[in-house]
Amino acid sequence: MNAYLPELRRQGLLARPAWDLFDRMFEDFGLGLAKDKEWVPSLDVAENEGEYVVTAEIPGLAKEDIDISLSEGLLTIKGEKKQEKKEETDTYHVVERSYGSFSRSLRVPNGVDLGGVKAETADGVLKIVLPKTEEEKTRKIEIT
Known part of the structure; x- marks a missing residue:
């Protein structure tokens, strides 16, 4: 429809x-x-047996332009996509790319190993891995 x-x-x-x-x-x-x-990166959140994975699209951002924090169960990703310096001789007819600062926050489930959180960026994609603690990992429960 x-x-x-x-x-x-x-x-x-x-x-x-x-x-x-x-x-x-x-x-x-x-x-x-x-x-x-304003511009806000898109996020994917996935879960597997041992970890949560947050993936964000951040094209054009260097790792120095991104700030990631995890406090009281809230994962916050902040950053700024800076506009390229325009030459005075250039005449722009269409400008579709977005610029500016952003902030995205997600509630993280209990049972995340804070010491094992890792973040990496490649090809315009930020990947944050939040490992689960041993207690939170899925266990098979037998029915008696």
């Missing part, structure tokens, strides 16, 4: 003012659906 929305709007079959009101509601709550909002 979502694929048909632009075509329905184009044909005038879907009232645009109602959608504008809907979009503004999300903007008021700061949920970031508007296209002119």
Whole structure:
């Protein structure tokens, strides 16, 4: 159904003012659906038997531009994507790349080994590995 929305709007079959009101509601709550909002990296969170893995897309950022902290069960990733210096002779017709500072926070489950947390970056992807403590690792429970 979502694929048909632009075509329905184009044909005038879907009232645009109602959608504008809907979009503004999300903007008021700061949920970031508007296209002119600041840049925020996308995250994936995965879990396997021994660890949690957080992966973030951070193209164009050096590791020096990223700050990662884990405090009271809250993993916070902060950084800044700096805009390249524009030459005075260049005339830009379209600028689609986003710049600015960002901050993303995730609640981390209990049972993470804080001493074993590792982070690495390669090819514009940040990978944070949060190992589970021995107590949190999955154990098979036999039914008697």
